[in-house]
């Protein structure tokens with residue numbers, strides 16, 4: 001009888017089943033080196049059908065699976081356990097933009113697309129995909145959805161949960177759940193896609209998503225405001241919202257110690273204000289006009 005590894009090789013091709021320690025190493029630890037694990041193999045499917053067959057084979061063999069996107073997560077969710085039983089499923093080859101609907105303001109992408117590539121695909125059509133985080137060059141849409149990522153523009157556009165209209169998911173037994181919809185006014189039944197958002201891959205592996213796009217901002221103003229305490233920052237936020245409405249797209253409070261770390265360790269960084277404050281607010285206003 002064929003071993004699980006042979007079955008997986010038959011599904012995705014031998015070059016996409018990594019079993020040598022050196023080949024698997026980048027997938028067996030998080031990027032900060034805080035979590036370490038081992039695995040039978042790292043498998044890299046290229047299509048939803050391949051992934052479904054991989055999941056069915058692992059489920060049949062009783063082998064745990066760990067989906068992995070860009071492996072930029074900070075809490076070890078993409079790292080397998082140390083017992084070596086798991087198969088890591090690398091999503092990076094599922095990186096196609098399936099469709100971009102300019103009129104509906106939606107993009108349908110595979111889960112292995114990096115966040116930066118989705119932002120770029122939207123920008124090429126004069127549209128904005130607003131999720132933005134410092135790991136955007138490496139993290140993937142499937143990871144963003146599975147962690148319900150936030151980033152710097154949550155105030156205006158919401159977390160990943162607010163940015164998704166539809167999902168395609170491979171369920172734990174290998175069946176494919178097709179919830180890829182771009183309809184905004186969808187009032188039918190249970191909204192099952194939300195079970196998979198923020199689930200860290202525990203309920204299924206996301207293979208594709210329909211995401212919301214927005215008008216690209218034409219005007220942008222950024223300011224650093226010194227404030228005495230967090231209460232004053234909240235007051236400032238209220239003031240900004242009252243006067244500028246939804247143009248407030250980013251509002252981050254930064255303590256003095258965090259700013260001092262930046263000044264100490266980042267070459268050519270300089271204090272934004274001459275007088276020191278205990279707290280600073282980095283805020284941004286944007287407008288499509």
Ligand SMILES: Cc1cc2nc3c(=O)[nH]c(=O)nc-3n(C[C@H](O)[C@H](O)[C@H](O)COP(=O)(O)OP(=O)(O)OC[C@H]3O[C@@H](n4cnc5c(N)ncnc54)[C@H](O)[C@@H]3O)c2cc1C
Nearest residue numbers: 069070071072073077140142143144146149150151201206
């Ligand atoms: C410099 C830096 C800045 C960051 N800033 C932010 C920030 O501002 N806001 C924020 O929310 N996070 C932030 N993060 C954390 C991290 O980048 C995000 O959580 C990101 O969304 C993870 O995406 P990933 O593709 O790297 O996922 P991974 O780390 O690969 O995986 C994360 C989790 O999702 C699961 N998973 C991955 N792909 C799939 C899939 N296709 N289907 C099902 N489950 C899947 C994994 O099993 C794991 O549980 C930051 C990280 C770094 C390094």
